[in-house]
Amino acid sequence: MTPQKLYEGKAKIVWATENPGEVAQQFKDDATAFDGKKKGQIAGKGARNARISAVLFRLLEENGVATQLLDQIFDDTLLCKKLDMYPVEVVVRNYAAGSICKRLGFEEGARFKAPLLEFFLKDDSLGDPLVTDAHIAELELVSGEELAEIKRLALKINSVLTGFFAERGVMLVDFKLEFGKDREGDIILGDEISPDTCRFWDANTKKKLDKDRFRRDLGEVEEAYAEMLKRVEK
Numbered sequence: 001m002t003p004q005k006l007y008e009g010k011a012k013i014v015w016a017t018e019n020p021g022e023v024a025q026q027f028k029d030d031a032t033a034f035d036g037k038k039k040g041q042i043a044g045k046g047a048r049n050a051r052i053s054a055v056l057f058r059l060l061e062e063n064g065v066a067t068q069l070l071d072q073i074f075d076d077t078l079l080c081k082k083l084d085m086y087p088v089e090v091v092v093r094n095y096a097a098g099s100i101c102k103r104l105g106f107e108e109g110a111r112f113k114a115p116l117l118e119f120f121l122k123d124d125s126l127g128d129p130l131v132t133d134a135h136i137a138e139l140e141l142v143s144g145e146e147l148a149e150i151k152r153l154a155l156k157i158n159s160v161l162t163g164f165f166a167e168r169g170v171m172l173v174d175f176k177l178e179f180g181k182d183r184e185g186d187i188i189l190g191d192e193i194s195p196d197t198c199r200f201w202d203a204n205t206k207k208k209l210d211k212d213r214f215r216r217d218l219g220e221v222e223e224a225y226a227e228m229l230k231r232v233e234k
Ligand code: TMP
Pocket: 091, 097, 098, 099, 100, 174, 175, 176, 196, 197, 198, 199
């Protein structure tokens, strides 16, 4: 049987499996930035991100956060529970970087008093705009009760990951999460956590070890992904 492609995104392909409750997520070497305006390839990224995401999802499971991950079935492919995804991206920020610097004038690297949560509507045609709780309610993207649970989970994930990376000499500057609902109606962490979806800085040198090296043409892009895999597997 030829595998059936359910969806192809900028960095992943989702394949159907023989089990209707499960999908296989294949991580690609393709990279895009700025709403797909910048395109490229990062050699070895697919396999490295699949591995990094698998390790981090297992760590979160061990800490009581339910995730979509079932198994790593190929170097670049994770078997996952099928979820009904919410159309929002949840960003957690510990230090200022990226869009919040442009939007609100923070200096890059400024530490927030408390982790900052932001929500973005997943809609390429609108450029994934920031949405407030009121927008989320008006657009009926997530119910009030679900939003409270998503916020609780995002902060829990932040505290688990911040500690894990600190032990590995990495500052977790910010990251993006996506959640979905399973057949039982439980809210589950989906998608990925990788250098594509996080900002990681070396704690001593502040060297960027994530996709910003690609976004901003900083060089040593592959090396950054390799370095983060090494630290995650330490
Ligand atoms: P931002 O500063 O561009 O808003 O990004 C915040 C974090 O979210 C950063 O770690 C990168 C991640 N991110 C994604 O994973 N996907 C995206 O499409 C964008 C814009 C950011």
